[in-house]
Amino acid sequence: MSGDPIIELKQVDFHYAQEPTLEGVDLTVYRGQSGCIVGPNGGGKSTLLKILLGLLEPTRGEVRIFGTSPEDARSRVGYMPQYHLLDPAFPATVLEVVLSGRMHSFFIGRYSRKDRAIAMDALEELGITSLAGRSFSRLSGGQRQRVLIARAIAGEPELLLLDEPTANIDPGAGERFYAALEELRHRMTVLTVSHDLGFVSRGSDLVICVNRQVTIHQAEHFTQQTANAVYHHEVELIKHDHSCFCHCGGDHAAGRR
Amino acid sequence: MEFFTDLFRPEMGFLRCALLVGFLAAPVAGVIGTLVVTRRIASLAGASSHAALGGVGLALFLQRVVHLEWFSPLLGAFLGALLAAMAVGIITIRVRERADTIIGVVWALGMSIGLLFLNYTPGYVDWQGYLFGNILLLSPADLGWTAVLGIVVLIAVLLFYPQLLALSFDNTFAELRGVRTRVIYLALLVFTALTIVLLIHVAGIMLAIALLTLPAAAAGCYTRHLWSMMVISTLLNWLFITVGIIASYVLRLPSGPAIVVFAGIVYVLSLGFCRIRKIKA
Numbered sequence: 001m002s003g004d005p006i007i008e009l010k011q012v013d014f015h016y017a018q019e020p021t022l023e024g025v026d027l028t029v030y031r032g033q034s035g036c037i038v039g040p041n042g043g044g045k046s047t048l049l050k051i052l053l054g055l056l057e058p059t060r061g062e063v064r065i066f067g068t069s070p071e072d073a074r075s076r077v078g079y080m081p082q083y084h085l086l087d088p089a090f091p092a093t094v095l096e097v098v099l100s101g102r103m104h105s106f107f108i109g110r111y112s113r114k115d116r117a118i119a120m121d122a123l124e125e126l127g128i129t130s131l132a133g134r135s136f137s138r139l140s141g142g143q144r145q146r147v148l149i150a151r152a153i154a155g156e157p158e159l160l161l162l163d164e165p166t167a168n169i170d171p172g173a174g175e176r177f178y179a180a181l182e183e184l185r186h187r188m189t190v191l192t193v194s195h196d197l198g199f200v201s202r203g204s205d206l207v208i209c210v211n212r213q214v215t216i217h218q219a220e221h222f223t224q225q226t227a228n229a230v231y232h233h234e235v236e237l238i239k240h241d242h243s244c245f246c247h248c249g250g251d252h253a254a255g256r257r
Numbered sequence: 258m259e260f261f262t263d264l265f266r267p268e269m270g271f272l273r274c275a276l277l278v279g280f281l282a283a284p285v286a287g288v289i290g291t292l293v294v295t296r297r298i299a300s301l302a303g304a305s306s307h308a309a310l311g312g313v314g315l316a317l318f319l320q321r322v323v324h325l326e327w328f329s330p331l332l333g334a335f336l337g338a339l340l341a342a343m344a345v346g347i348i349t350i351r352v353r354e355r356a357d358t359i360i361g362v363v364w365a366l367g368m369s370i371g372l373l374f375l376n377y378t379p380g381y382v383d384w385q386g387y388l389f390g391n392i393l394l395l396s397p398a399d400l401g402w403t404a405v406l407g408i409v410v411l412i413a414v415l416l417f418y419p420q421l422l423a424l425s426f427d428n429t430f431a432e433l434r435g436v437r438t439r440v441i442y443l444a445l446l447v448f449t450a451l452t453i454v455l456l457i458h459v460a461g462i463m464l465a466i467a468l469l470t471l472p473a474a475a476a477g478c479y480t481r482h483l484w485s486m487m488v489i490s491t492l493l494n495w496l497f498i499t500v501g502i503i504a505s506y507v508l509r510l511p512s513g514p515a516i517v518v519f520a521g522i523v524y525v526l527s528l529g530f531c532r533i534r535k536i537k538a
Contacts, residue, residue, distance in 0.1 A: 053433060074433050081429065090295060090426050091483045100423035105435030108416060135481035136426075155434065 003031030005067075006159055006189050007052065012061030014047055021047045025061070025214045031158075034190045035206035043211040045193045049163055052191070053079060065159070075104065078157030078188075082164045083144040088137055094147050095132040098122055101154030122150040126180050142170065145177055153184065160184060162192040260503050272506060274395045275459070279498030281403040282455045285410050287491030289452045290473035292414075292445055295425045295483065301349070303466040304360045305342040305446070306453045308367025310462050312337025313387050314374030321378050330387065331399075334457055338450035341367050346446045350439055390461035390505075390513030403455050410448055414487075417441065422483050459498060461513035471520040472497060478531040493523065 007029040014022040022044045029035060039045050050056040051063055054070030065073035078101070101122070102115040111119075123129045126146040131139065136147060145165055152160055165177060184190055192204070207217045209226070217226055263269050264276075293302050316333025319325040341363045349356040375384050386394050414421065424431035424438045432438045449469070456465035476489035501516025508515070 055429065055432075074435065077433070079430060079433055081427065086427055087295070087297070089477070091477060091481050091486050092422060092426055093482065096422060096483075097426065100419065100426065100431065100434070103419065103423050103431065103434035103436055105437075107419065107436075111419060137481060151430070 003033070005029070006031050006065065007191075008062070008064040008067075009051075010062045012051065012058045012063060014044070014051060014056065015059045016047075020212065022051075022058075022210075022214070023212055027208065027214055027216065029189065029191065029206065031189060033205045034185045035192070035208050036204040037191060037193045037208045037210055038195070039210035045210045046163070048208075048210055048214070049161060049193050052161060053077065073159075075155070076158045078152035078155050078160040080145075080148045080152045080160070080162045080165060082167055083141065083148055084167070090137060092136050093132070094123070094128070094134050094136055094139070095119060097136050097147055098132075098150045098154050101151040118156070119150075119154045122154040123147075125153065125183070126150045127176075142176060146180060149177075149180065149184075153188075158188055160188050160190045162190065162194075164193055164195065166194065260507050263506070271395060272502075274397060274400060275502050275512070276499065278395050278399050278403050278455075279459055279502060280495065281400065281407050282452075282459060283494035283498055284491045285403070285407045285452050286456060286469055287472060287476075287489075287494045288410055288414050288487045289445075289448050290469040290494075291476065291483065291487045291490050292421060292425065293449060294470055294473040294477065295486070296442075296445065298446075298449075299466065299470045300357075300360050301342065301345050301446070302449050302453065302469055304345055304364040304367070305338045305450050306457075306462055306466045306469075307364045308341030309334040309338040309450075309453060309457060309465075310371030310387065311367040311369075311374070312340075312371070313462070314371035314378070317382055318374040318378045321380055331454060331457075334387075334462070335450065335454045337367060337371070338453050339447060342446040342450045343443065346443055350442070385511070386461070387457065388461050388463050388513075389511040390457070390459055390464060390516070391511065394458045399455070399458060406451050406455060410452075413444070413448070418484070421445075425483070459502075459512060460516050461511070464513040464517045467517040467520060468494065468497070471517070471524045475520075475524045475527040478527040493520070497523070 005028050007027060009025050009027040012022060012025040012027075013020065025048070037045050037048060047056060051058055052065065052070060054065075054074060063070055066076055070077075095116075098119040099111050099115060102111060102119060120129065120132065123132055126149055128143065128146050128150065131143060131147070136144065139147065149160075149162070149165075152162075162181075165181075181190065181192075191208075205218070207226075209215045209217065264272055293299055312333035312335065313330045314333075315337070316328045316330045319328050320330075345356075345359055345363050348359050352359075375382055383391065383394070385391075420431065420436045420441055423434065424436055424441060428438055428442075452469060453465045456468050459465075460468045472493035473486065473490040475493055476486045479489055480486050497516050497520040500519050502512055504510060504519070505512035505515040
């Protein structure tokens with residue numbers, strides 16, 4: 001495999017109370033690879049993401065991000081949460097939100113000119129420079145998602161973790177989001193937690209299936225049968241020449257490729 | 258007119274003192290109140306405020322029974338509010354799901370302890386003054402404390418404004434970026450407890466929380482920036498405290514309810530304004 005290992009999990013277990021959420025997880029992601037973390041609700045996707053971010057300590061096993069602990073690697077990791085979990089009425093402009101991606105442990109006082117320039121570059125990269133002075137609360141779901149990605153990349157990460165990025169946004173906004181993401185994949189490792197199996201056919205190298213245990217598939221070999229096995233029931237994974245639709249247990253996602 | 262004539266009479270020093278304390282407390286309450294509202298810790302601040310009565314009761318009891326004269330009710334209020342804020346803050350950091358229950362327990366327990374101590378305190382105690390505010394309880398020393406706290410709060414907010422904005426908007430992300438979110442959160446709780454104590458004489462224990470949250474919540478209807486919300490909240494606090502003190506003096510009302518009813522009316526009108534603006538947009 002080309003490149004250095006960026007993520008290394010060895011025999012990782014995680015238990016909530018006495019209930020095992022993850023068991024015996026072995027996972028290696030190399031520099032330059034991009035992956036999609038899929039699996040049913042309660043399967044442990046969010047837990048895995050929190051372990052990678054160092055927000056949860058595994059019950060057993062070893063986690064290395066860039067060869068160090070997740071806590072020590074945080075400055076090299078960008079993270080985008082689900083936008084609908086944030087206070088929709090919070091009084092902040094788009095630029096203020098993106099600038100918070102420049103925050104660091106020893107920050108004090110005001111953001112520097114360099115910080116502002118990098119934040120504006122991040123906005124430009126996502127095609128939302130015109131929104132800089134707008135209130136975050138007055139944006140659409142798709143615009144908020146792009147602002148949160150801009151905030152994540154303003155920290156100049158080498159690894160970008162995205163949590164359900166296309167949840168609760170309309171298909172059109174999802175399409176713009178995919179386009180922005182494809183650009184980012186050229187220069188950083190991107191891992192996406194998603195129910196939207198459209199991601200599988202949108203430039204991911206790996207499909208990381210999480211359902212208490214983790215299995216890793218090459219994206220091109222991720223088939224209908226594999227998807228059914230991960231979700232423990234029949235899901236629709238229809239691949240056309242130009243589009244990919246998936247329908248899993250009431251969750252319906254659609255994306256074009 | 259009677260109020261303005263009386264204001265400059267030499268024996269009406271307490272009235273001038275009340276207005277000055279209100280003038281100095283407004284920026285502190287405006288800034289901290291905005292953070293309390295945006296960080297959504299109003300109920301935690303409410304528990305802290307009501308638990309202050311436990312400290313007031315303990316202080317008065319020790320002063321009268323054990324003759325511990327230095328243990329003033331104000332110091333007791335601060336310790337009660339601080340202890341409650343820290344207890345709730347630390348427990349909710351560890352067990353977030355239980356926050357509501359813990360807040361309720363601390364809220365009720367603090368008040369009950371205070372009332373029990375007051376019950377066993379010999380002599381007359383103006384407990385209503387502590388509960389609902391009494392500008393006669395204000396002293397020049399309160400002016401000094403209010404000014405010092407105001408300066409400390411404003412400097413801290415100026416220095417840590419980006420961190421405060423980042424963690425109020427998205428605590429997890431701020432933590433991942435290296436912000437010491439727990440330290441700043443606990444510091445915010447300390448400042449909240451201090452602000453509540455400052456507001457106790459003006460608005461009373463029961464209503465201090467309203468003075469902390471109503472102006473900030475109303476300010477949120479007029480702006481989309483955190484810093485301008487702090488400024489508008491400060492201006493509204495000035496207005497509410499001044500009008501409330503004048504009304505309380507002229508109409509012989511406890512100052513707390515007079516201030517809070519006025520603030521409540523402005524808040525409801527602001528919500529209406531917000532709603533109309535949203536419909537028009």
